[in-house]
Amino acid sequence: MENPALNLHAVADDGRPMATVLAIASGKGGVGKTNIAANLAVCLAAANQRVLLLDADLSLGNLDLLMNLHSKYNISHVLSGRKSMEEIIQTGPQGVRVVCGASGLERLADISEGEHCRLIQHLGRLQRETDTILIDTAAGISRSVIGFCLAADGVLVVTTPEATAMADSYGMIKVLARKGYAGPINLVVNMACSLAEGKQTYQRMADVAQRFLQTTVYYAGTLLKDERLCAAVRSRTPVVLAYPKSQISESLAAVATRLGGTRRPVGPDDSFFRRVIRWLN
Ligand SMILES: Nc1ncnc2c1ncn2[C@@H]1O[C@H](COP(=O)(O)OP(=O)(O)OP(=O)(O)O)[C@@H](O)[C@H]1O
Ligand SMILES: [Mg+2]
Structure with a gap:
């Protein structure tokens, strides 16, 4: 099923949008989350959106490598007061802004009330200065990964056609469904051998989620296995820039277009970061 891209703009307390x-998650590791996050960010930025990428995978995060950035600092330096938010943000290709090490947010439970408020203000400002925030989460269904997903307006679940990846992605969808997640859950099938295999993989997952979880999973697209993506990683360039005319780049652009308009109805307390903290505490 195609995602019915709802165009309701979230509005801040001061009236600004x-x-x-969008949180990108998978269950199983190594299925392509980081590459998909980086490439979607570049595609959305090329369509004149102001994009922020949050690397929420502190242990294995390699978003900075992929965007050819050299990050010394992350959110933990902001939490400890050693750096300001502006100082830790880096600018990658196509003007995409990148925050490394957002899993430092997990430490929020331990910080003082004053620090808490300051951080929320910093992060809230980021959300007002940006059109789309993409969160590259860690593999697995840890509390922090689930917290980021539950706080997001939409989730993009990544799977491959492999049975183990499908089982783990289904596990992720199941947790979101059980927690009553209200945003759209989209599925992208990566490393497929053919479009037909991708669509079949999606259909199987969507059918099972509908039947056992009464949850709709939307089709975000299929990305074929492509050696050019590996070559792009080696040259530290997102594939949509390294091989813009390739089929995988066109497929990534199509996924970006499908997800670009995803919105969910706005509640009174609409700061993403406030929601993350609520879920983590
Ligand atoms: N469509 C594709 N075709 C070929 N190789 C791919 C494709 N997508 C991803 N890869 C390769 O798979 C590997 C894992 O990709 P990536 O780091 O994006 O996955 P991940 O889900 O973020 O992993 P982790 O769970 O460790 O964070 C990379 O080496 C990448 O080159
Ligand atoms: Mg990754």
Whole structure:
């Protein structure tokens, strides 16, 4: 099923629109989340969106490598007061802004009330200065990954056609469904051998989620296995810039277009970061 891209703009307390937040998650590791996050960010920025990428995978995060950035600092330096938010943000290709090490947010439970408020203000400002925030989460269904997903306006679940990846992605969808997640859950099938295999993989997952979880999973697209993506990683360039005319780049652009308009109805307390903290505490 195609995602019915709802175009409701989130609005901040001061009346200004706030960024839409999309969390990219998988269950199983190594299925392509980081590459998809980086490439979607570049595609959305090329369509004149102000994009912020949050690397929420502190242990294995390699978003900075992929965007050819050299990050010394992350959110933990902001939490400890050693750096300001502006100082830790880096600018990658196509003007995409990147925050490394957002899983430092997990430490929020331990910080003082004053620090808490300051951080929320910093992060809220980021959300007002941005059109789309993409969160590259860690593999697995840890509390922090689930917290980021539950706080996001939409979730993009990545799977491959492999049975183990499908089982783990289904596990992720199941947790979101059980927690009553209200945003759209989209599925992208990566490393497929053919479009037909991708669509079949999607259909199987969507059918099972509908039948056992009464949850709709939307089709975000299929990305074929492509050696050019590996070559792009080696040259530290997102594939949509390294091989813009390739089929995989066109497929990534199509996924970006499908997800670009995803919104969910706005509640009174609409700061993404406030929601993350609520879920983590
Ligand atoms: N469509 C594709 N075709 C070929 N190789 C791919 C494709 N997508 C991803 N890869 C390769 O798979 C590997 C894992 O990709 P990536 O780091 O994006 O996955 P991940 O889900 O973020 O992993 P982790 O769970 O460790 O964070 C990379 O080496 C990448 O080159
Ligand atoms: Mg990754």
